[in-house]
Every structure is written in structure tokens, then in C-alpha cells.
Amino acid sequence: MWQAMRGLRQRLDHPWRMAALATLLSLLLLVLGSLGLALMQAREAEREALDARGERFLQRIEQVFGQLRQALDRLERQPLRQCDRTMQELLAQISFDHRFVQEAAFIDGDQHCSSRLQRPSTPPRRAADVQAPPHRYWLDTTAEPKGDLAALVLARGPFHVFAARAHLLDMVDLSDGADLYLIPRGSRWALPILGASQPWPLGQSATDDPEPDTLRTLGDRLLYRMAGDDPAYQLALVVPSASLHQRIHTTWHAWLPGCLPLALLIGASTYLLVRTRQSLERELQAALDHRELRVHYQPIFELASRRCIGAEALVRWRRPDGSPISPELFIPLAESTGQIRQITEHMLQQVLEELGELLREHPELYVSVNLAACDVCEPRVGLLAERLLARYRVSPAQIAFEITERGLLDLDSARSHLEGLRARGHRVLIDDFGTGYANLAYLQELPVDCLKIDRAFIAALPADAGGRGVAPHIIRMARDLQIKVIAEGIEHEEQARLLVLEGADYGQGWLFARPLTADQFRELIGRQSGELPAIRVA
Ligand SMILES: Nc1nc2c(ncn2[C@@H]2O[C@@H]3COP(=O)(O)O[C@H]4[C@@H](O)[C@H](n5cnc6c(=O)[nH]c(N)nc65)O[C@@H]4COP(=O)(O)O[C@H]3[C@H]2O)c(=O)[nH]1
Structure with a gap:
């Protein structure tokens, strides 16, 4: 598996191949991504359009209902309860005064008088479709769409008012084959403004009542349900999904032409990146071959006494032109190409070449060398250190190894090799502590001598000793585990x-x-041990 991955990486590690792959993949992602976005945007636009359409109808229906309720309340307030000439005149007056009241009627047992003298209307014989006491509503949905036929009946006690279908429908465009339903609260039936009533929820199981203001797909139709101000009923609009498909098509086709240039740009950037990376890799290899990498030593001090006890x-x-390249740039590259092994070996060798004599003369000093993840999982470094230490006659205790928490991902393998290093007499330090590993349980399992608190935590140390940063907690935890700390x-x-105070x-x-x-x-060590005249270290 590992071999196959390596083989694939080697085959792809070519600027043109990587650029072609990046172009193809990004083109695929962009095309699919733009389709997804077009889908979302088109659905939202469709939802908004249906919402605006439903809103117009809701406003009209509220207007009609409001006027019908007003007419009924007026009838209820007056004392007449007999079908006679005065009642007839009153009903005619009510119908005249209210634009949406096509007819007003008094129906009580055998008594039936109406503002309409010929062919007065009768309310449906079924129970009211919407019960909103003291009013009752019927929607006469079976009638043909003729403007003069009553489509809506409202009643209060014996009084009834009728509204024409035309007044309900003149504000809503149902020309594209859309259906409009009124859903009374708690009803298992959807009352269409036109046509026959249907079980509710439409095309769903009864338990799957769609949320208001959401768009649902029902086969080749879209269902949009919306709530109005009146909690007694809601509205459902059902439209053919063709308009949504048209929207998706239009939005997607507007974005598609942008995908290719963008994918080509990503491909070109990949080409440049891989080429730069490869030329850096070649340069690094040349530097390694010509032993051009140097070692610098950052002194480590005992905080209480300010004595230098070693270096990293x-x-x-x-x-060759003298420009420096940061380890932050080339170390990750070397880790990915495997050149890090050569770097680690070179570092070990050079440390002993340059400081072997100093370390022999000062057995209390040590130098720590950084290890990469792959160094921690192989016995190679321990074997090389043994050979070099024997050649330069330096004690293993004077060479420490720093590993980052990222290097501990394969904990079992790291543990056995770190135990090996410690068995040879080396110290093991955890570098950049606190930045890379979520689970600190490894501290109990691993042979660790010292934690190096990452400089981010030191930079964040509060100016007052009473303040609480992360560093004091790390120090306390390390003390409990009997592990030393380097800040x-x-x-x-x-x-x-502050660090001295915290311990x-x-x-x-x-x-x-x-x-x-x-x-x-x-020179620093010479001054410290009195071999050279002392100056203040800064
Ligand atoms: N702002 C600030 N920075 C400070 C201060 N004191 C030290 N530093 C910098 O902090 C880094 C400490 O090394 P690191 O955490 O091991 O972080 C190292 C280490 O992870 C890696 N590295 C360096 N040399 C090697 C090496 O030989 N092998 C491996 N595997 N990694 C190395 O590269 C990283 C960066 O190294 P450098 O650039 O040398 O950066 C060094 C050092 O120059 C300070 O007071 N303030």
C-alpha cells in the first residue's frame, strides 16, 4: 500500500502532470460545485417567487374575509331575526355596502331570505371547512370558475354572506398549471381554490406535514406551503417543476463559462508551485551533497542561575548568492521528500565535528538535535549517534533529541525507538509542547525527560504574575509528572x-x-567558565 502510494506520487511528481491533474480535478469540482450552487440558488429564487405569489393571494383572501366578517358582525348586532321586508332591505343594503359581499342571506330553520331575489344561493350542507368561532367558513371548490358563482361562504349564527370566485382569483396567476390550496388548521384535507379537494399532506404520508415556508418536490411538481396572519388556515401552492428546471439551467449556464478559466488558473498555479518546489528540492539536494548546510546553536540557560547548560x-x-532560506520553508519540504533523513544525519555529524572537543571538556553541557517524524520511527539515528559518539569520545548524555508532538502520531513505533535512544543514554525532549497533540495521555506512556513550552505560550504570558496563561499550567503538570521544562x-x-516564579x-x-x-x-562557554574575560550575555 505504502509502496503503491510512493509509486503514484513519483509518477505524478512532475509539473505538467500535476498541473493537468489539478486542472481536471478543479474543473470537475467547479462544474459540480456550480451545479450545486445553481440548484440552491434556483430553489431559493423559486421559493421567493412562490412566496410573493402566495403573499398576494393571502392579502386578497384576508381582505375578502375581513369584509365578510365585518358584514356578518353588522348583521349580528342589529335586532332583526325574521324573514320580512325589513330584513330583505337590510340584506340588500349589506350587499350594497360591501364590495366583496355578492349576496347576504338569513337562514334559520324554514326561514330563508336573501339580498338576491332570484335564485338565492344556499350554503353547502356539509360541516364548515374552517371553524373560527364565532364564524364558519365554506370554500365551494367544486364549482366551475365562473365569476358570478359564489366560492366562499361565511356564516355567523343565522346570517350568511357569499363572495364571488372572481374576487378570490383576480389577484393570483394560476395560468402555468399551478394549484392553490387552503389548509384549515388540523385538517386532513386541502381545499383547492379551484377543482376538487385532496387529502393533506399532498402526496406524503400523513405524518410528513411539510414545514411552512419550505419548498418540497412532489414528483414533477413543487409544493410550497406558507402561513398567513390568521392561524386558522395556511396556504399551499403546487406548481410544475419546469420553471425550477429552467432557473437551474439558466443560472448554471451563466456560471459554467467561468469554470474553465478558473480551472486553468489553478492548473497554472499548480505548475508553478510544483516547479518551484522541485527546484527548491534540487537546490537542497545540491546543498546537502556539497555539505553547505550549517548548524547554529541557540544556548539554553538554567533560569534561576542564568548559566548556559547546553544548546539547541x-x-x-x-x-550560493548568500540569501538565507528559513527552516520553516525547507524543513517541511525535506520531510515530504525524505531528504530530512540526510539533514538529521548531517546535523548530528556537524554538531560533533564542531563541538566534540567542547563537549568533552565540559561534560555538564549538552546539545539537542531536532528529529523529524520519520527519524523517530527508525533505529537509524540511534545507530549513527553511537558510531559518532564513539569516534568523538563524547558521552550519549550530551546529545539530546527533540521531537515534536506531530512526530508522535505513530505512538507505538515512536515509543519503542525513543526507549531505545534513552537506553543508549540520550535525553528525549518534546519540542513545541502544547501545539500538536490533542491527547496528553502519551506523556504517561513515553520516556520523556523534558518539555519545551512553545514560544507562542511564552509570548502570551500575562504581564502580571497573577494573570493565568497556559504556560503556568504546563509547568505545574510537568512538575507533577517529574519532567523538566524549557521555556x-x-x-x-x-x-x-515570571517563569522563574512559576517554577x-x-x-x-x-x-x-x-x-x-x-x-x-x-566563546560564550569560555566566558562562563572563566576561561575568557566575562562580558554580559545579550
Ligand atoms: N521569535 C523568536 N524566535 C525565537 C526565539 N528564540 C528562538 N527562536 C526561534 O525559534 C525556533 C526554535 O526552534 P524550534 O521550535 O525547534 O523550531 C524549528 C524546528 O522545528 C525546525 N528546525 C530547525 N532546525 C532543524 C533541524 O535541524 N531538524 C529538524 N527536523 N527541524 C529543524 O525549524 C523550526 C524553526 O527554526 P528557526 O527558524 O531556526 O527558529 C528557531 C529559533 O531561531 C525568540 O526569542 N523569539
Whole structure:
């Protein structure tokens, strides 16, 4: 599996191939992504259009209902309860005064008189479609769409008022084959403004009542349900999905032409990136072959006494033109190409070449070397260190290894090799502590001598000793686990003072010293041990 992945990577590790792959993949993603976006946008636009359409109808129906209720309330308030000439005149007056009241009637047992003298209307014989006491509503949905036929009946006691279908429909456009339903609260029936009533929810199981203001697909139709001001009923609009498909088509086709240039741009950027990466990789290889990588040593101090107790070896690379390249740039590259193994070996070798004698003379000093994840999972580094330490006659305790939490992803393998390093006498330090591993349980399982608190936590140290940052917690936890602590990136005296108060053991940072050449480091140690005249370290 690993071999196959490596083979695939090698085959693809070519600017043109990577660019072609990136173009194709991004084109595919952009086309699919734009389709998804077009779908979402078209649905939203369709929903808004249906909402506006339904809103117009709701407003009209509220207007009609309001006027009909007003007419009924007026009839209810007056004392007449007999079908006689006065009642007839009253009913005619009510119909005359209210634009939407096509007919007003008094129906009580055998008594039936209406504002319409010929062919007075009768309300449906079924129970009211909507019960909103004191009013009752019937929607006469079976009638043909003739403007003079009553489509809506409202009653209060014995009084009835009728509204013409034309007044309900003149505000809503149903020409595209759309259907409009009124859903009384709690009803299992949808009352169409036109046509026959249907079970509700439409085309769904009874338990699957759609949420108001959402768009649903029912086969080749769309269902939009909306609530109005009156909780007694809601509205459902059913339209053919053709208009949605048209919207998707239009939106998607507007975006499609942009996908190809964008994919080509991504392909071109990939080409440049891979080429730059490959040329950096070649340059790094040349630098390794010509042993151009250098080591700088950042001194580590005991915080309480301010004595230098060792140093961290940091790789330095300058191009032939003298321009420096940051390890933050080429170390991740070297980790991905495998060149990091060569870098680690080179560092170990150079540390002992440059400082072997100093370490022999000062057995209390140590130098720590950074390991990458792949170094932690192989016995190679331990074997090389053993050979070099024997050649330079330096004690294994004077070479420590720093591993980052990222290097501990394969915990089992890391544990066995770190135990091997410790068994040889090396110290193991966890670098950038707190930035890379979510589960700290590894601290109980791994053979660790020292935690290096990441400089981000030191930079965030509060200015007052009473304040609570992350660093004091790490220090306390390390003390409980009997692990030493080195604080990285100390830049201010205040931070050093605070760290001493919190109980940190060691520190490194620009406050004490920047990374030094081997000669500068030797000089620092010489001054400290009185072999050279002392000057203040800064
Ligand atoms: N702002 C600030 N920075 C400070 C201060 N004191 C030290 N530093 C910088 O912080 C980094 C400390 O090293 P690191 O955490 O191991 O972080 C290192 C380490 O992870 C990696 N690295 C460096 N050399 C090697 C190496 O030989 N092998 C491996 N595998 N990684 C290395 O590259 C990273 C960056 O190294 P550098 O650029 O040398 O950056 C170094 C050092 O120059 C300070 O007071 N303030």
C-alpha cells in the first residue's frame, strides 16, 4: 500500500502532470460545485417567487374575509331575526355596502331570505371547512370558475354572506398549471381554490406535514406551503417543476463559462508551485551533497542561575548568492521528500565535528538535535549517534533529541525507538509542547525527560504574575509528572522573571542569546567558565 502510494506520487511528481491533474480535478469540482450552487440558488429564487405569489393571494383572501366578517358582525348586532321586508332591505343594503359581499342571506330553520331575489344561493350542507368561532367558513371548490358563482361562504349564527370566485382569483396567476390550496388548521384535507379537494399532506404520508415556508418536490411538481396572519388556515401552492428546471439551467449556464478559466488558473498555479518546489528540492539536494548546510546553536540557560547548560542545534541554509532560506520553508519540504533523513544525519555529524572537543571538556553541557517524524520511527539515528559518539569520545548524555508532538502520531513505533535512544543514554525532549497533540495521555506512556513550552505560550504570558496563561499550567503538570521544562522564545526580562516564579527550570530565547555559530557558542562557554574575560550575555 505504502509502496503503491510512493509509486503514484513519483509518477505524478512532475509539473505538467500535476498541473493537468489539478486542472481536471478543479474543473470537475467547479462544474459540480456550480451545479450545486445553481440548484440552491434556483430553489431559493423559486421559493421567493412562490412566496410573493402566495403573499398576494393571502392579502386578497384576508381582505375578502375581513369584509365578510365585518358584514356578518353588522348583521349580528342589529335586532332583526325574521324573514320580512325589513330584513330583505337590510340584506340588500349589506350587499350594497360591501364590495366583496355578492349576496347576504338569513337562514334559520324554514326561514330563508336573501339580498338576491332570484335564485338565492344556499350554503353547502356539509360541516364548515374552517371553524373560527364565532364564524364558519365554506370554500365551494367544486364549482366551475365562473365569476358570478359564489366560492366562499361565511356564516355567523343565522346570517350568511357569499363572495364571488372572481374576487378570490383576480389577484393570483394560476395560468402555468399551478394549484392553490387552503389548509384549515388540523385538517386532513386541502381545499383547492379551484377543482376538487385532496387529502393533506399532498402526496406524503400523513405524518410528513411539510414545514411552512419550505419548498418540497412532489414528483414533477413543487409544493410550497406558507402561513398567513390568521392561524386558522395556511396556504399551499403546487406548481410544475419546469420553471425550477429552467432557473437551474439558466443560472448554471451563466456560471459554467467561468469554470474553465478558473480551472486553468489553478492548473497554472499548480505548475508553478510544483516547479518551484522541485527546484527548491534540487537546490537542497545540491546543498546537502556539497555539505553547505550549517548548524547554529541557540544556548539554553538554567533560569534561576542564568548559566548556559547546553544548546539547541538549528539548521541554517544560505544559497550560493548568500540569501538565507528559513527552516520553516525547507524543513517541511525535506520531510515530504525524505531528504530530512540526510539533514538529521548531517546535523548530528556537524554538531560533533564542531563541538566534540567542547563537549568533552565540559561534560555538564549538552546539545539537542531536532528529529523529524520519520527519524523517530527508525533505529537509524540511534545507530549513527553511537558510531559518532564513539569516534568523538563524547558521552550519549550530551546529545539530546527533540521531537515534536506531530512526530508522535505513530505512538507505538515512536515509543519503542525513543526507549531505545534513552537506553543508549540520550535525553528525549518534546519540542513545541502544547501545539500538536490533542491527547496528553502519551506523556504517561513515553520516556520523556523534558518539555519545551512553545514560544507562542511564552509570548502570551500575562504581564502580571497573577494573570493565568497556559504556560503556568504546563509547568505545574510537568512538575507533577517529574519532567523538566524549557521555556522557548523568551524575549523579555519580565517573562523570564515570571517563569522563574512559576517554577520553570530552563529557558532559551533572544533575551539570552540568538542562535550562535560554533565559535560564538564556544566563546560564550569560555566566558562562563572563566576561561575568557566575562562580558554580559545579550
Ligand atoms: N521569535 C523568536 N524566535 C525565537 C526565539 N528564540 C528562538 N527562536 C526561534 O525559534 C525556533 C526554535 O526552534 P524550534 O521550535 O525547534 O523550531 C524549528 C524546528 O522545528 C525546525 N528546525 C530547525 N532546525 C532543524 C533541524 O535541524 N531538524 C529538524 N527536523 N527541524 C529543524 O525549524 C523550526 C524553526 O527554526 P528557526 O527558524 O531556526 O527558529 C528557531 C529559533 O531561531 C525568540 O526569542 N523569539
